[in-house]
Amino acid sequence: MKNLQDTIQLNHGKAFPWLGLGVFQVEDGDTVISAVEEAIVVGYRHIDTAAIYQNEEGVGEGIRRGLKRTGLQREDLFITSKLWNAEQGYDSAIAAYEESIKKLGVEKLDLYLIHWPVENKYLESWKALEFLYHEGRVGAIGVSNFHIHHLENLLKEAAVKPAINQVERHPRLVQNELKSFLDNNGIQAVAWAPLMQGEILHEPVIQAIADRVGKSVAQIVLRWQLQSGWATIPKSIQAKRIQSNADIFDFSLTDADMAAISALDQHRRVGPDPDHFDF
Numbered sequence: 001m002k003n004l005q006d007t008i009q010l011n012h013g014k015a016f017p018w019l020g021l022g023v024f025q026v027e028d029g030d031t032v033i034s035a036v037e038e039a040i041v042v043g044y045r046h047i048d049t050a051a052i053y054q055n056e057e058g059v060g061e062g063i064r065r066g067l068k069r070t071g072l073q074r075e076d077l078f079i080t081s082k083l084w085n086a087e088q089g090y091d092s093a094i095a096a097y098e099e100s101i102k103k104l105g106v107e108k109l110d111l112y113l114i115h116w117p118v119e120n121k122y123l124e125s126w127k128a129l130e131f132l133y134h135e136g137r138v139g140a141i142g143v144s145n146f147h148i149h150h151l152e153n154l155l156k157e158a159a160v161k162p163a164i165n166q167v168e169r170h171p172r173l174v175q176n177e178l179k180s181f182l183d184n185n186g187i188q189a190v191a192w193a194p195l196m197q198g199e200i201l202h203e204p205v206i207q208a209i210a211d212r213v214g215k216s217v218a219q220i221v222l223r224w225q226l227q228s229g230w231a232t233i234p235k236s237i238q239a240k241r242i243q244s245n246a247d248i249f250d251f252s253l254t255d256a257d258m259a260a261i262s263a264l265d266q267h268r269r270v271g272p273d274p275d276h277f278d279f
């Protein structure tokens with residue numbers, strides 16, 4: 001990937017940007033409106049939200065303002081939202097999708113994800129997402145927080161393969177086994193908490209690479225994500241960081257840098273393990 005507008009061809013749906021803006025814990029209203037608008041102005045083309053973030057209305061307004069300022073069209077952007085756990089099931093998933101697009105003020109989403117693999121519910125929810133996809137009401141469908149065993153179970157039943165699996169991934173949780181499984185099945189890997197929600201930003205091994213390359217630790221970590229084949233969605237509400245997190249296309253990490261960062265793996269999560277999440 002050479003620039004911020006570079007994309008990945010998913011197994012279905014439209015071209016998917018390598019880098020997007022995440023908006024978890026971003027307050028609805030002015031804060032999320034400004035962050036989304038700023039991101040679009042500096043060149044982001046993907047916004048990742050979820051019903052549970054309770055900011056879809058502000059995200060929609062930020063998108064409209066960003067489009068106005070840049071002269072871009074809705075189809076130039078990639079918008080993702082997610083089905084919350086309480087709404088899993090066939091009819092409830094369809095109703096939740098309708099609610100999300102209404103709040104965002106868009107005709108359809110480019111990608112709708114099952115947020116967590118709620119046991120005994122996610123297969124039924126997937127059938128609802130397949131229905132929306134076959135009807136042309138959503139551009140692509142995918143999953144989030146699915147372990148290999150959830151995916152194996154889903155793939156046995158699915159008529160449409162998930163386009164992506166969005167999971168926690170950073171230098172303390174490298175997820176190589178899952179990545180190989182996704183590669184073998186043509187499913188794109190997407191990293192959430194790519195900066196470990198800030199926890200990885202003082203790591204000396206990465207700091208040394210950052211000093212040598214002349215980039216920040218955050219930029220090195222985000223570059224490591226992309227160079228290892230993971231698309232990603234860092235969150236920031238600060239204009240300078242939104243900008244600098246996207247300024248990662250003018251350098252490359254060496255194989256030794258990549259290996260040194262991956263060697264920091266401790267299989268450590270900042271979020272819940274999908275197998276033990278209290279739904």
Ligand SMILES: NC(=O)C1=CN([C@@H]2O[C@H](COP(=O)(O)OP(=O)(O)OC[C@H]3O[C@@H](n4cnc5c(N)ncnc54)[C@H](OP(=O)(O)O)[C@@H]3O)[C@@H](O)[C@H]2O)C=CC1
Nearest residue numbers: 022023024144192193194195196197218234235236237241
């Ligand atoms: N599918 C799922 O279950 C989940 C999905 N997600 C998605 O992934 C996105 C990213 O993950 P998230 O949990 O937000 O964590 P991130 O790893 O993106 O970290 C965000 C934190 O890092 C700070 N930060 C961002 N950039 C910099 C920088 N350059 N220098 C220093 N600090 C920085 C932010 O603060 P500030 O804003 O002040 O800059 C914020 O506190 C979410 O926003 C959401 O869209 C997240 C969790 C679960």
Ligand SMILES: O=C1CO[C@H](CO)[C@@H](O)[C@@H]1O
Nearest residue numbers: 024025050052053115271
């Ligand atoms: O995306 C996420 C962030 O918000 C949720 C909780 O409120 C998490 O469960 C989820 O993974």
